[in-house]
Protein backbone atom coordinates (compact mmCIF):
# COMPACT_ATOMS: atom_id res chain seq x y z
CA UNK A 1 0.00 0.00 0.00
CA UNK A 2 1.51 3.34 -1.09
CA UNK A 3 0.19 6.68 0.17
CA UNK A 4 1.65 10.11 0.78
CA UNK A 5 -0.80 11.86 3.05
CA UNK A 6 -4.09 11.57 4.90
CA UNK A 7 -6.25 12.03 1.83
CA UNK A 8 -4.39 9.58 -0.41
CA UNK A 9 -4.39 7.08 2.46
CA UNK A 10 -8.16 7.38 2.87
CA UNK A 11 -8.70 7.10 -0.87
CA UNK A 12 -6.64 3.89 -0.87
CA UNK A 13 -8.83 2.45 1.88
CA UNK A 14 -12.00 3.45 -0.01
CA UNK A 15 -10.70 1.87 -3.24
CA UNK A 16 -9.96 -1.33 -1.32
CA UNK A 17 -13.42 -1.73 0.19
CA UNK A 18 -15.94 -0.12 -2.18
CA UNK A 19 -17.18 -2.36 -4.98
CA UNK A 20 -19.66 -1.71 -7.80
CA UNK A 21 -23.16 -1.58 -6.35
CA UNK A 22 -22.05 -0.46 -2.87
CA UNK A 23 -24.02 1.98 -0.73
CA UNK A 24 -21.67 4.56 0.82
CA UNK A 25 -21.78 7.85 2.73
CA UNK A 26 -19.67 10.99 2.45
CA UNK A 27 -20.38 12.61 5.82
CA UNK A 28 -18.64 15.91 4.95
CA UNK A 29 -18.86 16.57 1.21
CA UNK A 30 -17.02 19.94 1.20
CA UNK A 31 -15.53 20.46 -2.25
CA UNK A 32 -16.74 17.04 -3.38
CA UNK A 33 -13.47 15.21 -4.03
CA UNK A 34 -14.33 12.26 -1.80
CA UNK A 35 -17.93 12.19 -3.08
CA UNK A 36 -16.71 12.05 -6.68
CA UNK A 37 -14.32 9.19 -5.93
CA UNK A 38 -17.01 7.25 -4.09
CA UNK A 39 -19.49 7.80 -6.92
CA UNK A 40 -17.03 6.43 -9.48
CA UNK A 41 -16.28 3.40 -7.29
CA UNK A 42 -19.92 2.42 -6.63
CA UNK A 43 -20.84 2.74 -10.33
CA UNK A 44 -24.26 2.75 -11.94
CA UNK A 45 -25.76 0.24 -9.50
CA UNK A 46 -24.47 2.00 -6.39
CA UNK A 47 -25.63 4.82 -4.18
CA UNK A 48 -23.84 7.69 -2.44
CA UNK A 49 -25.39 9.73 0.36
CA UNK A 50 -23.63 13.06 0.95
CA UNK A 51 -24.01 15.48 3.87
CA UNK A 52 -22.92 19.08 4.40
CA UNK A 53 -24.37 22.11 6.14
CA UNK A 54 -23.21 24.65 3.53
CA UNK A 55 -25.12 25.18 0.24
CA UNK A 56 -21.86 26.05 -1.55
CA UNK A 57 -20.53 22.55 -0.78
CA UNK A 58 -23.50 20.95 -2.52
CA UNK A 59 -23.20 23.31 -5.49
CA UNK A 60 -19.48 22.66 -6.00
CA UNK A 61 -19.90 18.93 -5.51
CA UNK A 62 -22.66 18.74 -8.14
CA UNK A 63 -20.21 20.12 -10.72
CA UNK A 64 -17.88 17.16 -10.06
CA UNK A 65 -20.63 14.62 -10.69
CA UNK A 66 -21.58 15.47 -14.27
CA UNK A 67 -20.39 12.20 -15.84
CA UNK A 68 -21.22 9.96 -12.91
CA UNK A 69 -23.69 7.09 -13.32
CA UNK A 70 -24.20 6.38 -9.60
CA UNK A 71 -27.23 7.59 -7.73
CA UNK A 72 -25.93 10.45 -5.54
CA UNK A 73 -28.18 12.03 -2.92
CA UNK A 74 -26.63 15.28 -1.62
CA UNK A 75 -28.28 16.63 1.50
CA UNK A 76 -28.04 20.06 3.10
CA UNK A 77 -28.22 18.37 6.47
CA UNK A 78 -25.79 17.79 9.33
CA UNK A 79 -24.24 14.33 9.40
CA UNK A 80 -25.61 13.92 12.93
CA UNK A 81 -28.96 13.28 11.17
CA UNK A 82 -27.63 10.49 8.95
CA UNK A 83 -29.45 7.66 10.68
CA UNK A 84 -32.83 9.11 9.83
CA UNK A 85 -31.77 10.25 6.34
CA UNK A 86 -30.50 6.89 5.08
CA UNK A 87 -33.22 4.66 3.64
CA UNK A 88 -34.26 1.78 5.92
CA UNK A 89 -33.33 -0.73 3.19
CA UNK A 90 -29.73 0.56 3.27
CA UNK A 91 -29.28 0.53 7.04
CA UNK A 92 -26.78 -2.12 8.10
CA UNK A 93 -25.56 -2.37 4.48
CA UNK A 94 -23.34 0.70 4.16
CA UNK A 95 -19.90 -0.30 2.91
CA UNK A 96 -18.02 2.92 3.75
CA UNK A 97 -18.59 6.17 5.62
CA UNK A 98 -15.95 8.86 5.19
CA UNK A 99 -15.51 11.93 7.39
CA UNK A 100 -13.08 14.72 6.51
CA UNK A 101 -13.57 16.98 9.52
CA UNK A 102 -12.89 20.69 9.92
CA UNK A 103 -13.80 23.62 7.70
CA UNK A 104 -14.36 23.96 3.96
CA UNK A 105 -11.01 24.67 2.26
CA UNK A 106 -11.28 28.16 0.76
CA UNK A 107 -14.49 28.80 2.73
CA UNK A 108 -15.51 30.28 6.08
CA UNK A 109 -13.20 28.83 8.73
CA UNK A 110 -15.76 29.55 11.45
CA UNK A 111 -18.12 26.96 9.93
CA UNK A 112 -16.49 23.79 11.09
CA UNK A 113 -17.44 20.37 12.35
CA UNK A 114 -18.04 20.22 16.12
CA UNK A 115 -17.14 17.73 18.83
CA UNK A 116 -20.66 16.81 19.91
CA UNK A 117 -22.27 16.51 16.47
CA UNK A 118 -19.26 14.63 15.14
CA UNK A 119 -19.52 12.21 18.03
CA UNK A 120 -23.21 11.57 17.34
CA UNK A 121 -22.54 11.13 13.62
CA UNK A 122 -19.76 8.59 14.18
CA UNK A 123 -22.03 6.55 16.44
CA UNK A 124 -24.76 6.61 13.78
CA UNK A 125 -22.23 5.63 11.09
CA UNK A 126 -21.34 2.56 13.17
CA UNK A 127 -24.99 1.54 13.28
CA UNK A 128 -25.37 1.93 9.51
CA UNK A 129 -22.30 -0.12 8.56
CA UNK A 130 -22.40 -3.45 6.74
CA UNK A 131 -20.72 -6.28 8.66
CA UNK A 132 -17.51 -5.73 6.63
CA UNK A 133 -17.85 -1.96 6.26
CA UNK A 134 -15.36 0.78 7.14
CA UNK A 135 -15.41 4.26 8.60
CA UNK A 136 -12.58 6.67 7.80
CA UNK A 137 -12.10 9.89 9.75
CA UNK A 138 -9.54 12.62 8.95
CA UNK A 139 -8.96 14.97 11.90
CA UNK A 140 -7.09 18.30 11.74
CA UNK A 141 -5.34 20.18 14.51
CA UNK A 142 -6.73 23.72 14.55
CA UNK A 143 -8.38 24.54 17.91
CA UNK A 144 -11.75 22.79 17.39
CA UNK A 145 -9.97 20.15 15.34
CA UNK A 146 -7.69 19.15 18.19
CA UNK A 147 -10.68 18.80 20.53
CA UNK A 148 -12.40 16.66 17.91
CA UNK A 149 -9.31 14.54 17.43
CA UNK A 150 -9.12 13.84 21.17
CA UNK A 151 -12.84 13.08 21.28
CA UNK A 152 -12.73 10.75 18.25
CA UNK A 153 -9.75 8.87 19.73
CA UNK A 154 -11.54 8.47 23.06
CA UNK A 155 -14.79 7.38 21.38
CA UNK A 156 -13.20 4.74 19.14
CA UNK A 157 -10.97 3.46 21.94
CA UNK A 158 -14.11 2.37 23.80
CA UNK A 159 -15.62 0.35 20.96
CA UNK A 160 -15.52 -3.39 21.49
CA UNK A 161 -12.67 -5.16 19.69
CA UNK A 162 -15.07 -8.05 19.24
CA UNK A 163 -17.00 -6.05 16.63
CA UNK A 164 -14.55 -3.46 15.28
CA UNK A 165 -10.87 -2.88 14.61
CA UNK A 166 -10.06 0.80 15.23
CA UNK A 167 -6.73 2.24 14.05
CA UNK A 168 -5.01 5.63 14.13
CA UNK A 169 -2.41 6.68 11.52
CA UNK A 170 -0.02 9.57 12.13
CA UNK A 171 2.29 11.02 9.46
CA UNK A 172 5.33 11.38 11.70
CA UNK A 173 7.77 13.15 9.38
CA UNK A 174 5.34 15.33 7.45
CA UNK A 175 5.97 19.10 7.67
CA UNK A 176 3.49 21.40 9.39
CA UNK A 177 0.73 19.94 11.47
CA UNK A 178 -0.43 16.96 9.44
CA UNK A 179 -3.90 15.51 9.97
CA UNK A 180 -4.50 12.20 11.69
CA UNK A 181 -6.51 9.38 10.11
CA UNK A 182 -8.71 6.96 12.02
CA UNK A 183 -10.02 3.84 10.29
CA UNK A 184 -12.68 1.56 11.73
CA UNK A 185 -13.13 -1.86 10.16
CA UNK A 186 -16.26 -3.73 11.17
CA UNK A 187 -15.73 -7.43 11.75
CA UNK A 188 -17.83 -9.82 9.71
Ligand SMILES: C[S@@+](CC[C@H](N)C(=O)[O-])C[C@H]1O[C@@H](n2cnc3c(N)ncnc32)[C@H](O)[C@@H]1O
Pocket residue numbers: 027028029030031032033034035051052053054057077078079080100101102103104105111112113114117
Ligand atom coordinates in the same frame (compact mmCIF):
# COMPACT_ATOMS: atom_id res chain seq x y z
C1 LIG B 1 -12.64 19.52 5.37
S1 LIG B 1 -14.21 19.85 4.62
C2 LIG B 1 -14.55 18.37 3.71
C3 LIG B 1 -13.70 18.18 2.48
C4 LIG B 1 -14.31 17.24 1.46
N1 LIG B 1 -14.43 15.89 1.93
C5 LIG B 1 -13.65 17.28 0.10
O1 LIG B 1 -13.39 16.24 -0.52
O2 LIG B 1 -13.41 18.40 -0.38
C6 LIG B 1 -15.34 19.73 5.99
C7 LIG B 1 -16.78 20.01 5.61
O3 LIG B 1 -17.60 19.61 6.70
C8 LIG B 1 -18.75 20.43 6.66
N2 LIG B 1 -19.50 20.32 7.93
C9 LIG B 1 -19.39 21.05 9.06
N3 LIG B 1 -20.28 20.62 9.98
C10 LIG B 1 -20.96 19.59 9.40
C11 LIG B 1 -22.01 18.73 9.84
N4 LIG B 1 -22.54 18.82 11.07
N5 LIG B 1 -22.48 17.79 8.98
C12 LIG B 1 -21.97 17.68 7.72
N6 LIG B 1 -20.97 18.47 7.26
C13 LIG B 1 -20.48 19.41 8.09
C14 LIG B 1 -18.20 21.80 6.36
O4 LIG B 1 -19.21 22.65 5.87
C15 LIG B 1 -17.11 21.47 5.31
O5 LIG B 1 -17.61 21.60 4.02
